[in-house]
Amino acid sequence: MRQQVYPIRHHGPGSARSLERALQRQQPDLILVEGPADGDPLLPWLGRPDLRPPVALLGYVNDEPAHASFWPMASFSPEFVALRWAIGAGVPARFMDLPASVTLAAVPEIQDPEESLQGDPLRQLARAAGYDDFERWWETLVEARGDDVEVFEAVREAMAAVRADLPAPQGREAQREAFMRQTLRAAAKDGFQNAAVVCGAWHAPALDPGAFRAKDDTALLRGLPKARVSLTWVPWTHGRLSVRSGYGAGVQSPGYYHHLFTTPLDVTERWFARAARLLRAEGLDASSASVIEATRLANTLAALRGRRLPGLDELNEAALSIFGWDSDLPLRLIERQLVVGETLGRVPDDTPSVPLVQDLARVQKRLRLKVQATRQDLTLDLRTDHDLARSVLFHRLNLLEIPWAQAAYSSGRGTFKEAWALAWAPEFSVRLVEASRSGQTVEAAATTRAIEKVQEATTLTELTALLEVVRHADLEHARSPALQALGARAAVNADVGDLLGALAPLARLARYGDVRARNGGDEQARQVFRTLLTRACVGLPSAASGLADDAAASLRNEVQDADAAVRLLGDEEAIEEWRGALRTLLEREDTPPLLSGDATRRLRDAGMLRAEEVQRRVGLALAPGSAPQAVTAWLDGFLGQSGGLLIHDPALLGLMHGWLAGLDAAAFQEVLPLLRRVFSRFEKAERRAIGEALRRGGVSERGPAGAFDESRGLQVVPVVTRMLGGR
Numbered sequence: 001m002r003q004q005v006y007p008i009r010h011h012g013p014g015s016a017r018s019l020e021r022a023l024q025r026q027q028p029d030l031i032l033v034e035g036p037a038d039g040d041p042l043l044p045w046l047g048r049p050d051l052r053p054p055v056a057l058l059g060y061v062n063d064e065p066a067h068a069s070f071w072p073m074a075s076f077s078p079e080f081v082a083l084r085w086a087i088g089a090g091v092p093a094r095f096m097d098l099p100a101s102v103t104l105a106a107v108p109e110i111q112d113p114e115e116s117l118q119g120d121p122l123r124q125l126a127r128a129a130g131y132d133d134f135e136r137w138w139e140t141l142v143e144a145r146g147d148d149v150e151v152f153e154a155v156r157e158a159m160a161a162v163r164a165d166l167p168a169p170q171g172r173e174a175q176r177e178a179f180m181r182q183t184l185r186a187a188a189k190d191g192f193q194n195a196a197v198v199c200g201a202w203h204a205p206a207l208d209p210g211a212f213r214a215k216d217d218t219a220l221l222r223g224l225p226k227a228r229v230s231l232t233w234v235p236w237t238h239g240r241l242s243v244r245s246g247y248g249a250g251v252q253s254p255g256y257y258h259h260l261f262t263t264p265l266d267v268t269e270r271w272f273a274r275a276a277r278l279l280r281a282e283g284l285d286a287s288s289a290s291v292i293e294a295t296r297l298a299n300t301l302a303a304l305r306g307r308r309l310p311g312l313d314e315l316n317e318a319a320l321s322i323f324g325w326d327s328d329l330p331l332r333l334i335e336r337q338l339v340v341g342e343t344l345g346r347v348p349d350d351t352p353s354v355p356l357v358q359d360l361a362r363v364q365k366r367l368r369l370k371v372q373a374t375r376q377d378l379t380l381d382l383r384t385d386h387d388l389a390r391s392v393l394f395h396r397l398n399l400l401e402i403p404w405a406q407a408a409y410s411s412g413r414g415t416f417k418e419a420w421a422l423a424w425a426p427e428f429s430v431r432l433v434e435a436s437r438s439g440q441t442v443e444a445a446a447t448t449r450a451i452e453k454v455q456e457a458t459t460l461t462e463l464t465a466l467l468e469v470v471r472h473a474d475l476e477h478a479r480s481p482a483l484q485a486l487g488a489r490a491a492v493n494a495d496v497g498d499l500l501g502a503l504a505p506l507a508r509l510a511r512y513g514d515v516r517a518r519n520g521g522d523e524q525a526r527q528v529f530r531t532l533l534t535r536a537c538v539g540l541p542s543a544a545s546g547l548a549d550d551a552a553a554s555l556r557n558e559v560q561d562a563d564a565a566v567r568l569l570g571d572e573e574a575i576e577e578w579r580g581a582l583r584t585l586l587e588r589e590d591t592p593p594l595l596s597g598d599a600t601r602r603l604r605d606a607g608m609l610r611a612e613e614v615q616r617r618v619g620l621a622l623a624p625g626s627a628p629q630a631v632t633a634w635l636d637g638f639l640g641q642s643g644g645l646l647i648h649d650p651a652l653l654g655l656m657h658g659w660l661a662g663l664d665a666a667a668f669q670e671v672l673p674l675l676r677r678v679f680s681r682f683e684k685a686e687r688r689a690i691g692e693a694l695r696r697g698g699v700s701e702r703g704p705a706g707a708f709d710e711s712r713g714l715q716v717v718p719v720v721t722r723m724l725g726g727r
Contacts, residue, residue, distance in 0.1 A: 001188035003195040004028070006078070007155045007204035010249040011241055013076035013261035014151075019198065022149045023085050028196035030187055031086040033079045034203070035071055035095035036103065037183065039231050043095075045351055046080070047087035052346040053080055054236040054254075058429055059100035062228045065434040067104060070426070072236045072247070074254060076261035082198045096183035096197070098176050098224075105227035106172070125158060160205040169206075175224065177206040178217035184209050232353045234429035237373040238341040255341025256312055268310050269295050275319060275334050284330055286323055294322040312339070342373035344424060356436040356445055357429070363393055363442060369422075376422040377408065383416045391418050395473035396446035399453075400435045402428050443475070450478035454485045460498040463489055468505045479509075480524065487528045490535060496543035499536035500558040503529060507565035526571070533574055536562065537581035545590045549633070552592040556637060559595070563602055579608055593630045597621065597637030601645070615651055622659035628667045631659065632674035639678055643686035653693065 004026055008015035023031070039057050053075040060068035073080040086093035126137035169177060180199065184207065187195055197207055206212075238258065243250040251257060256271075263270050272294045276286035298310040298318040307314070316331060316339075323330040349361060364371060367390050380387035394405035408419040438452075439445030450470050457463045463486045470478045486506070490499060510525035544555060566578045585591055586599040600617050603609045609617075621634040635656070639645060646653045663671065679687060 001184070001192055001195055003184065003197055003207075005156065005197045005199065005204050005207055006082075006152050007159060007201040008078040008152075008198060010079070010200060011072075011074055011077045011251050011254065011257065013257045016076050016078040016081040016261060018149055018151055019078045020081050020085060022152065023082065023089075023196060025149065026194070026196055027089075028091060028194050030192040030195040031082050031091055031093040032096040032180075032183060032187065032195055032197045033082055033093065034097050034180070034199040035079065036097055036100040036231070037095045037179070038099040038101055038229070039071070039095050042231055042233060042352070043083060043093055044087070045233055045348060046083050048348050050346070050348045051233070051351075053077075054238060054241060054343065054345040055233050055347055056236040056426065057231060058234045058433075059104060059229050059231045060430065060433055061104050062230055065437065066430065068430045068433070069100065069104060070234075070236070072241055074236075074238070074241055074258065076257045078198055082196070092192075094183070094187070096180045096199075098172075098179050099226075100231055101226045101229045102224045104229050105225040124162070155201050156204045159201050163202075163205050175220055177203055178212075178220045180207055181209045181212055182214070182217050182221065185214060230352075230354075233347045233351050234426065235345040235347055235371070235424070236426050237345070238343045239373060240426050242340050244340070253312055253339045255337075255343070256315075256339045258341065258343070259338070268298050268315065271315060271338075272298075272319070274338060275323065275330075278333060278337050279323060279330055282333060284323070284333075286330075290322050294318045297321060344371065344373040354433055354436040355440040356442065357432050359441040360397075360432065367393065369393075371404075371424050372422075373424055378405075378420045378422055380418040380420065381416060382418060387418075391472070392474045393442065394420055395469065396442050396475070399446045399449055399469055399473055400431070400438075400442075402431045402435065404428060446473055447475045447478045450475050451481050454478070454482045457485065457489075460486065460489055460495075460502045464502040464505045467509065471505070471509055483524050483528050487531060490528075490532045496536055496539040497555060497558050499532050499539070500555075500562040502532055503536070503562045503565040506532065507569045511569055526569070529565075529569065530571070530574060533562075533566070533577060537577050540581045541584045541588055541591070544585055544592060544595050545588065547592050547595075549592075549594070552594045552633075556594055556598050559598060579603065579606060583608070593621070593634035594637040597634035598640070599637075601638045601640055611649075611651075615655065618652055618655050622655055628663065628671040629674070632671050632678070636674070636678050640681075643679070643682035643690055647686060647689045647693075650693075653690070657694065 004022075006015075006019055006022060008019060035057065036059060039059070042057065045051055053073055055073055057071040057073075058068060059071075060066075075081075083093050085091075129137055131137035168174070180203065184195070184197070188209075199207060238254040240247060241250055241254040243252050259271055259274070260267060269291070272291045275294075276288075276291050279286035295318075298314045301314040301317060302308070302310040305314075310318075316334075319334055320328065320331045323334075349358075367386065369390065370376065378390075380391050382388050382391060397404055398406075404424055405420040405422045408421040435445045435449070438448035450466065450473070453466055454463065457466060463482065467479075467482045467486065470482050486502065490502065506525050506529040510523075510529050540559075544552070547555060563578070566574055582599045582603055586596060586603065591599075600609065600614065604614045618638070621638075622631055646656065660668075660671075660675075682690075
């Protein structure tokens with residue numbers, strides 16, 4: 001069999017363009033491409049019009065999906081060009097490298113330092129030619145030459161010279177080349193006469209079957225381990241083809257290479273036109289005149305350096321000079337968006353894949369969610385069924401550790417709004433395959449994973465966080481196991497803080513039911529809530545006894561959340577039980593001042609303490625001889641986050657004013673920073689109202705001066721009556 005070997009650079013547009021011309025000239029009857037041999041059944045999908053590169057062949061071990069490998073291809077990858085040419089010409093094509101079943105079954109080898117040359121021989125040649133940057137050398141050697149078929153022979157001769165001075169490959173490299181030669185021998189036996197062989201440049205000198213004994217290759221391949229694997233096509237991105245992503249065969253400028261390969265004419269002019277559109281979209285100046293000037297400058301630089309066409313160096317220098325002015329921001333934008341880029345490929349909907357992947361694709365299509373690699377900001381209105389379904393999907397995927405959508409900041413206070421930032425990454429394909437072991441649909445897999453997390457949780461905090469996730473993800477079948485585990489954990493957990501912290505998500509579930517109050521309350525959650533509340537109420541007074549300041553502040557926050565949860569649920573028995581615990585807390589002498597003041601305020605707001613009782617307790621807290629630190633802590637708990645109490649209760653303001661005015665200079669200096677911290681929480685208008693009352697000098701037991709003028713107050717009654725619809 002006559003064969004023509006084409007040594008290429010992976011993801012090299014010059015190689016791809018020259019290869020396309022060479023295949024047209026050769027007209028082979030078989031094309032062999034470096035790639036896993038067991039991927040042959042998937043080759044026809046590359047000819048589908050609805051497959052859009054970049055894509056990658058994904059291989060994974062069936063019993064361990066996280067153990068996977070990718071074989072990426074872009075539109076400018078010579079392998080992709082060769083396979084698409086074969087499909088279009090009706091020529092058989094095959095992969096010829098070690099099967100994925102062998103590659104994924106073996107333990108990865110530790111590379112010997114001497115093998116670095118084999119890993120990237122072209123980079124070593126670039127250094128020998130005096131280039132520090134391999135990309136620039138390759139552009140000069142290949143890209144600037146255009147469609148040059150002769151370049152393949154030059155590269156093959158160079159690789160043969162390099163390999164002649166090195167030891168023969170060992171280990172996996174030797175096995176790979178032996179398998180490729182065996183594939184060539186098998187093709188000859190099948191009757192093919194004119195084969196085209198597309199391989200990485202390093203392997204080209206080793207692919208002459210006549211120069212190696214078949215029995216040696218057979219012995220080298222005997223007994224290789226194999227794993228049960230599956231293969232499929234998945235979308236890829238230009239960013240993941242970049243060296244920066246850690247991809248061993250990556251290139252520095254995949255976006256620029258795509259432009260080179262897909263732009264046959266006016267390469268420089270069209271590049272700067274794209275750059276100008278990008279800069280204008282970002283609000284930066286980029287006129288047509290700037291495009292013309294940048295093109296002229298890049299062409300001049302190329303001529304001065306003896307290059308037929310401007311390379312990326314010339315394009316970047318021209319862009320910085322013309323568009324940059326006094327900033328490198330335009331060049332950084334061009335680098336990120338155009339030179340590297342984040343173009344996301346696409347595979348046909350019927351590409352072989354696990355059912356979970358297919359289910360996600362159907363849901364994405366139904367919800368009109370665009371899958372792309374660049375960030376897409378999305379704000380949802382949860383009052384609509386469509387956006388609610390989107391939110392549920394995002395929460396389910398995050399539970400499966402597929403963070404395609406990540407929560408973002410949403411302006412405004414409406415609870416019906418959610419903001420998300422969407423960006424798809426190729427590795428999510430592997431995670432989907434891995435998650436498919438938990439279920440064949442997104443809902444089923446998320447439910448199974450939620451139940452597993454519930455079983456793994458060891459604290460009430462973890463369980464309540466999971467309960468919130470289950471609620472937002474609308475996982476009906478995971479709700480009951482989560483509640484049961486929560487109740488069981490509460491029965492053996494004596495930590496009052498954990499019990500109080502668990503009340504808020506339980507109250508929301510008991511009050512609203514599913515994610516957005518569509519199904520009503522949950523009776524099981526209500527029962528668990530009452531159980532946890534009872535245990536918390538019993539232990540709260542003792543837990544608060546003798547706490548240090550930091551611990552008291554932490555418990556006050558938990559009491560605040562629990563109080564809001566009890567009021568949200570609206571259960572009268574629960575409210576009565578909770579207020580009884582606060583009353584007990586208030587009556588104990590060893591309760592920290594912060595918690596005592598907080599309990600006083602809450603019971604006052606609930607109508608459980610009369611005004612006279614509140615004033616008595618304020619007077620006791622502010623009594624002469626009380627430690628200033630204790631008084632300030634009590635006021636911190638009593639006043640809370642709002643100064644409205646002092647504004648609308650003149651007697652309390654008078655008591656506080658009298659206490660503060662009676663302090664000596666040393667005590668005043670001690671409590672001043674603490675009082676500033678308390679008052680800094682108040683709104684500006686509240687602080688102003690308190691200050692004006694004090695400035696008027698009418699503060700006493702009756703409060704600020706100025707009696708209520710009933711006649712003036714009655715003047716607003718008709719206006720308010722009309723506003724309320726009366727006459």
